[in-house]
Amino acid sequence: MESKFYEEDKLLVFKITDEIDDCSVQKIRRRADYEMERYMPKRVVFDFDSVTFMDSAGIGMIIGRYKFANMIGAKLEVSKLTQSVKRIFEMSGILKLIPVAHDIEQDAQVF
Amino acid sequence: MKDIFENEMKLEFISKSSNEAFARVAVAAFVAQLDPTIEELADIKTAVSEAVTNCIIHGYENRQGIVKIVGYLKENEVILEISDNGKGIENVDIAKEPLYTTKPNLERSGMGFTIMESFMDTLEVESIIGLGTKITMSKKIKPKIENDEGEFQMITKD
Numbered sequence: 001m002e003s004k005f006y007e008e009d010k011l012l013v014f015k016i017t018d019e020i021d022d023c024s025v026q027k028i029r030r031r032a033d034y035e036m037e038r039y040m041p042k043r044v045v046f047d048f049d050s051v052t053f054m055d056s057a058g059i060g061m062i063i064g065r066y067k068f069a070n071m072i073g074a075k076l077e078v079s080k081l082t083q084s085v086k087r088i089f090e091m092s093g094i095l096k097l098i099p100v101a102h103d104i105e106q107d108a109q110v111f
Numbered sequence: 112m113k114d115i116f117e118n119e120m121k122l123e124f125i126s127k128s129s130n131e132a133f134a135r136v137a138v139a140a141f142v143a144q145l146d147p148t149i150e151e152l153a154d155i156k157t158a159v160s161e162a163v164t165n166c167i168i169h170g171y172e173n174r175q176g177i178v179k180i181v182g183y184l185k186e187n188e189v190i191l192e193i194s195d196n197g198k199g200i201e202n203v204d205i206a207k208e209p210l211y212t213t214k215p216n217l218e219r220s221g222m223g224f225t226i227m228e229s230f231m232d233t234l235e236v237e238s239i240i241g242l243g244t245k246i247t248m249s250k251k252i253k254p255k256i257e258n259d260e261g262e263f264q265m266i267t268k269d
Contacts, residue, residue, distance in 0.1 A: 019132060021128075021131050021132065021160050021164070022128045022131060022160075022164045022167070022168065023128040023129050023131055023132065025218075026128075029218070053135075053153070053156060053157075053160075054157075055157050055160040055161055055164065055226065056161055056164075056220045056222040056223050056226055057164065057220075059220035059222055060217075060218035060219050060220040061218060063218065063220070064218040083150075084150075084153050084157070088157070088222075088226065091222065091225065091226065091229065092210075092220060092222050
């Protein structure tokens with residue numbers, strides 16, 4: 001996972017580059033929570049563009065990060081969902097709760 | 112009479128979550144013989160990942176044990192049996208309900224069985240408390256034909 005913080009926008013972007021399963025979410029979770037606490041962003045975006053595989057562990061991971069972001073006063077969004085990622089998120093209904101960011105590229109030159 | 116399968120494989124590994132990726136990739140390589148589409152293969156990988164996660168997290172509750180996968184290919188169908196010798200499921204019907212989880216504190220979504228059911232064609236769960244759980248799931252791979260331009264097309268039945 002790569003991350004980048006945009007000071008002026010208080011925007012923290014996580015680009016997930018691993019396959020998302022029960023094993024890898026433990027690492028993602030630890031790093032994301034650490035960085036959110038460190039930067040105290042107002043907006044957090046998870047970029048799924050490079051995710052080649054995700055199972056239901058990804059749902060729990062995002063809900064957990066959503067709660068954590070709320071706790072520190074940040075808004076969490078997801079972006080660039082691949083077909084398979086989108087399908088799993090839609091099945092769980094969490095896209096009703098978590099917005100999909102479309103403007104991330106304009107907001108910041110990401111990676 | 113026992114069915115005759117065209118191909119068969121068995122896979123056993125210890126219940127470490129780092130083996131989940133190994134399990135789904137190994138099954139995908141086995142199923143690849145039926146020439147599935149990327150989507151069909153992704154569905155099977157996801158279902159395997161869910162099943163294996165269940166064995167490790169719920170069956171063995173992170174203690175060490177053996178997860179066993181038996182795969183069969185029969186004509187255009189994949190049949191997978193994934194089993195553990197773990198604690199078993201008390202009530203399978205409740206466990207299969209979407210969003211039901213016994214471990215919400217660990218950020219579990221409770222979507223495992225729902226995903227297996229919707230990504231595969233059939234799903235059966237046999238479980239005995241204290242002895243373990245075996246799930247059997249199957250999926251038909253749609254046959255493809257070659258058209259005049261030499262491109263493959265899906266055969267869709269009405």
